[in-house]
Amino acid sequence: VQLVESGGGLVQAGGSLRLSCVGSGRTFSSYAMGWFRQPPGKEREFVAAMGWGGSGRIYYADSVKGRFTLSRDVDKNTVDLQMNSLKPEDTAVYYCVADCCWDSAVVPRGVEFGSWGQGTQVTVSS
Secondary structure, eight states: OOOEEOEOOOEETTOOEEEEEEEEEEOTTTSEEEEEEEEESSOEEEEEEGGGGGOOOOOTTTTTTTTTTEEEETTTTEEEEOOSSSGGGGGGEEEEEESSSSSSSSOOOOOTTEOOOEEEEEEEEE
């Protein structure tokens, strides 16, 4: 199982970026997929994810609600994160995650997801 992220980069505050993640090695159509991030010097934190089973339930961290949008293409094994109105505090390494069985309104800590990508850097300048 492999998850590969793309789309990171440097952007000014108020700008937008779109991250993409493609999974390989299995079919992810029924898997939960989403994103975590790790700001410099801080713990990793949940960003957004869609629950398993294709239910369509999408969960967002409070800090990104209204600015970030997660989307899935189950046929292509992809999950995207559209990030608008970016702030300097969004600066982080962003990780794509997947898991067979996650779907919860409780904010995940990361251990709930069995597969992780290598990460892509997002830097937002002020």
